[in-house]
Amino acid sequence: MNDCQAISIVRERFPDIDEEIFQYIEGVLSSTDDFESSDDIYEAIGGILEDILENCVMISFGKFTITNGVSESNENKILDAPVQLSAKAAEMENKDEVIKSVWMVEREDVSKVDQKKLEKAEAKLRGKAEKRESDKKGTPPPIVMNMATASQVVSKKDRTLDSKGGANTKDIRIENFDVAFGERVLIQNATITLAFGRRYALVGRNGLGKTTLLRMISSKNLRIPSHISILHVEQEVTGDEVIALDSVLEPDLLLLDEPTNMLDMKAIIWLENYLMGWPTTLLVVSHDRNFLDIVPTDILHLHTQTIDSYKGNYENFLTTRGERLKNQHREYESQMQPVLKPVEKETTVTFRLPETEKLSPPILQLDEVDFAYSTDRLVFKKVDISASMESRICIVGENGAGKTTLLKILLGELEPTKGHRFCHRSLRIAYFTQHHVDQLDMRLSPVSLLQSKFPGKNVEEYRRQLGAFGVSGDLALQQLASLSGGQKSRVAFSIMCMGNPNFFILDEPTNHLDIETIEALGVAINNFKGGVVLVSHDERLIRMVCTELWIVEDL
Structure with a gap:
């Protein structure tokens, strides 16, 4: 029996019950989820009901049953078949058993209760509610998992053609579709065409729906002809997955999401050359400017809930789009x-x-530093390096060569096996790594996260800090779980800068950031008055900011 049924039966069976008593009972029965056990519920209403009915009490709702003050759990009990309550009641009557249910026994028309007992019960209930609220304040809300959805207008002709297998072309045209994430509309009334054998790059700001669109295509939530085979590689391609691309049967459509993330320069160059010879259709999401100038034959630009198509690579896209915007502005003005x-x-x-x-x-600085994880695994030998407040140092090298190990020695997280590390006593180092982004509490909003790490400031100060990294408006109040990878990275930057550092050590800071944000990061680094040590595979950012190059190689 659910809460609403219990309340309606109380009203039906006892129409003359005192209104104040009924409202109190109704309030308890309609909020049973707030109680930790059936004993708490009985304590709240059991005594009052006993006064009214002078006898026994049996109330069943949700997962608890209270019978004459004895509580029983209803959890984990599964009925073999539906139960007809009227049949059960008739069966009990035939056995001449004493029926002790509140709902089966007739009572006086007018019920009475001790007013003091009612007040005492209400006070107890209020106390328990206040305690529960106090306990809940320190617990973040659960992650709300919004679902991505897609809708599309498909003609009857297309459906018939597809079902009969008549549309055997490898070209793909997705018409008149919408994509949403939760209640937020990402793409509206868009149409894209993917010609077989061409290489498309999907570009646009963080959080607009690029990754979501790839997922809608790969899951065929959008209409893709049934004979089209799809391979979807999400986020970064690891070394094993790069090999896997060459070993699988070539799909008609290959979807790649940020394939250059976490790859070193050598692997990126290999991947660029590999994809240049890709024989079928490619749709890739990337924010690597150099990659976008080499690989794509076409650009799909996602903006303001629509998608525009451009021929050529990213450089051509910028030129063509600039001219298009100028012409549109002239037409509007004239x-x-x-x-x-x-x-x-x-x-x-x-x-x-x-x-x-x-x-x-x-x-x-590091003086004559050696470092080894074990006696047979020497990573560095006789390293002499130093950084100043003017430093713009980029560390490059193959994955596994020791770049992150070197950063941890600079940070003081790892002790040199031999030699010395010197750090100025007033140096405040901020360290950015993708691991720190992944460790953020996804249940909190950006504002709440800053409040938890730097308490005591007003909300506007937290908002200003987030706004300095492009996290503003409603975005600052959404759960981190609902943000894109690039938006989470911006939140991590805002936290990192809240401690007012004067030196930055950044390990692959451009992963998931869109092109415009990478440009903004480069400008900010150039304007920064402190020192910067940077590990990055983004060639454009390296050329933009770095004045010194450290190459890490195997011994």
Whole structure:
């Protein structure tokens, strides 16, 4: 019996029950999930019901049953078949058993209860509710898993053609489709065409729905002809997966999501050459500017809930789009009647790193440093390096060569096996790594996360800090679980800068960031008055900011 049924039966069986008593009982029965056990429920209403009915009490709701003050759990009991309650009651009557259910025994029309007992019970209930609320305050809300959905207008002709296998072309046309994530519409009334054998790059700002669109295509939530085979590789391609691409039967459509993340320079060059010879259709999401200038034959630009198509690589896209926007603006300015809408401009992305004061050198240095994880595994030998407040150092090398190990020695997280590490006493190092992004509490909003790590400030200060990294408006109040990878990275940057560091060590900071945000990061690094040590595979960012190159190689 559910809560609503119990309340309605109380009203039906005892129409003359005192209204104040009924409201109290109704309040308890309608909020049974707030009670930890049936004993708590009985304590709240059992005594009052006993006063009214002078005898026994049996109430069953949800997962608890209370019978004459004895509580029983209803959990994990599964009925073999539906139970007809009227038949059960008749069966009990035939056996001349005493029926002790509140719902089966007639009582006086007017019920009475001790007013003091009612007040005492209400006070107890309020106390328990306040305690529960107090206990809950420190517990973050559960992660709300929003679902991605797609809808599409498909003609009867296309459905018939597809069902009969008549549409055997390898070209793909996805018409008149919408994509949403939870209640948020990402793409509306869009159409894209993927010609067989061409290589398409899907580009756009973080959080607009690029990864979601790939998933909708791979799951065939959008209409893809049934004879089209699809291979979808999500996020970064590891070494094993790169080999796997060559070993599987070639799909008609290959979907890649940020394939260059976590790859070193050598692997990226190999992947670029490999994809240049890809024989079927390729649709790739990437924010690697150099990769986008080499691999794609076409660009699909996702913006303002629509997708525009451009021929050529990313450089051609920028030129063509710039001309297109100028023409649209001229048409808008020259119109006699306000028919055309003004050209929508994407907001400029900004990164604001904290202001800092200069420190006198030496700042951070390693003298004659050796490091080994074990006696037979020497990683570094006689390393002499130093960094200043003007440093813009980029560390490059193959994966596994020891780049991250070197960063941890600079940070002081690993002790040199031999030699010395010197660090200025006023140096405040901020360390960014993808691992830190993955360790964020996904149940919290960006504002709540900053509040938990840096308590005591007003909400506007947290919002200003997040806004300095492009996390503003409703985005700052959404659960982190609902944000894109790039948006989570921006939140991690805002946390990192909240401690007002004067030196940055950044390990692959561009993973998941869109092109505009990478550009903004480069500008912010160049304007920063402190030192920067950077591990990155993003060639454009390296050329933009680095003045010194450290190459890590195997011994």
